Structures are given as C-alpha cells and as structure tokens.
Amino acid sequence: GPQLPSFWQRPDVSWADSRAWAPTIAEKDGKYYFYFCADANIGVAVSDSPTGPFKDALGQPLLKAGQLSGQMIDPAVFTDDDGQSYLYWGNGHAYVVPLNGDMVSFDPSKITDITPSGYNEGTFVVKRKGTYYFMWSENDTRDENYRVAYATGSSPTGPWTKRGVILEKDLSLGIKGPGHHSVRRNRGRPLCAR
Numbered sequence: 491g492p493q494l495p496s497f498w499q500r501p502d503v504s505w506a507d508s509r510a511w512a513p514t515i516a517e518k519d520g521k522y523y524f525y526f527c528a529d530a531n532i533g534v535a536v537s538d539s540p541t542g543p544f545k546d547a548l549g550q551p552l553l554k555a556g557q558l559s560g561q562m563i564d565p566a567v568f569t570d571d572d573g574q575s576y577l578y579w580g581n582g583h584a585y586v587v588p589l590n591g592d593m594v595s596f597d598p599s600k601i602t603d604i605t606p607s608g609y610n611e612g613t614f615v616v617k618r619k620g621t622y623y624f625m626w627s628e629n630d631t632r633d634e635n636y637r638v639a640y641a642t643g644s645s646p647t648g649p650w651t652k653r654g655v656i657l658e659k660d661l662s663l664g665i666k667g668p669g670h671h672s673v674r675r676n677r678g679r680p681l682c683a684r
Contacts, residue, residue, distance in 0.1 A: 532551060532562050634666035638656050
C-alpha cells in the first residue's frame with residue numbers, strides 16, 4: 491500500500507509506517523485534530539495550524555486494527571450544533587462514537603455499529619435543516635461501481651433510513667468508481683457533493 495507521507499513517518503508516528511490514506515481534520519478551540527489511517531489503524535495528530543506541523547497526540551493508535559469487526563480505517567468527524575463531535579469510521583462495518591472534549595479519546599462503551607446494507611467504507615456525515623445525512627461508499631474502491639449511498643436520521647448516531655444512491659458511474663462521461671466523497675457548504679448555496 492501507499493507509504494506514509496513524510497510528516498507521518500517514524501519517528502513522528504512510532505507505531506506505523508505504511509498504508510496511509512483517507513485522513514480528515516477537525517478544529518476545536520483553536521487546535522486542529524488530524525485523524526489518519528496507518529497500518530489499518532486510526533491515529534490522531536494535533537497542531538495549532540491546519541497546515542501543521544502535526545504531532546502524534548497519543549503515541550499509539552486511537553483505534554487499533556482488529557479492535558472491532560471490519561477494518562479501522564476511513565475516519566470522519568462531524569461536530570453538531572451543540573459542539574459535540576462524533577468520530578465515524580470503518581470498512582465492512584460502520585461505527586460512530588462521541589469524542590470526549592479533548593478530541594483524542596472516547597468512551598468505548600459508547601461505540602455504535604451503524605452499518606447499513608451495502609456499506610463498504612468512506613463514511614461522511616452532515617446536518618441540514620435539522621436532518622442528519624449519513625453517506626458512505628458501496629462496492630470496492632477498485633470496482634467501476636464504487637459509488638456513494640446515503641441515509642437520513644434524526645440524530646448523529648441514527649437510527650438511519652437508507653434513501654438511495656447520490657453519486658455513481660456515468661460511462662458516457664468516462665466516470666467510473668466515484669466513491670469516497672466529501673461534502674462542503676458554500677455560503678448562500680446548497681450542499682453539494684464532490
């Protein structure tokens with residue numbers, strides 16, 4: 491798999507040196523928390539700037555390979571209107587847990603398996619007009635049918651109602667496998683997938 495970028499390499503991340511992908515970043519109280527995959531674990535690094543430099547916050551994975559069913563990869567963070575942040579992750583199984591206020595720990599008893607039918611990986615969550623949107627990638631990343639499906643719910647942890655597919659191949663345009671997306675809000679404009 492891919493090697494870790496230079497700031498993730500030893501000695502910066504002492505517990506991993508390969509299979510780096512799918513990072514996410516969240517801000518809280520002027521600190522930036524960078525959640526990343528490495529050796530099928532999820533780690534977290536912290537910085538005073540969104541461009542780094544980042545320092546491994548724990549000296550060990552936040553989520554260890556084999557800790558739960560599926561792979562501990564593809565972290566995503568959603569922060570609700572009340573300031574509570576939630577960590578989502580998974581491959582084969584989708585999980586969510588409320589993060590503690592320090593953004594680098596959580597209560598393991600609060601981990602919830604939220605795996606919908608067709609789930610593979612690449613969770614992303616947003617809230618719009620009081621409704622939570624849980625999105626994920628279906629099929630394998632190497633498959634032209636890799637695509638994004640979604641569900642809606644009334645809380646960041648569900649329960650979720652699967653609604654359908656929002657991003658998929660269009661061979662007439664040469665588009666294959668458009669999975670593992672993100673969403674951003676433009677001021678004054680609707681949410682858009684990319």
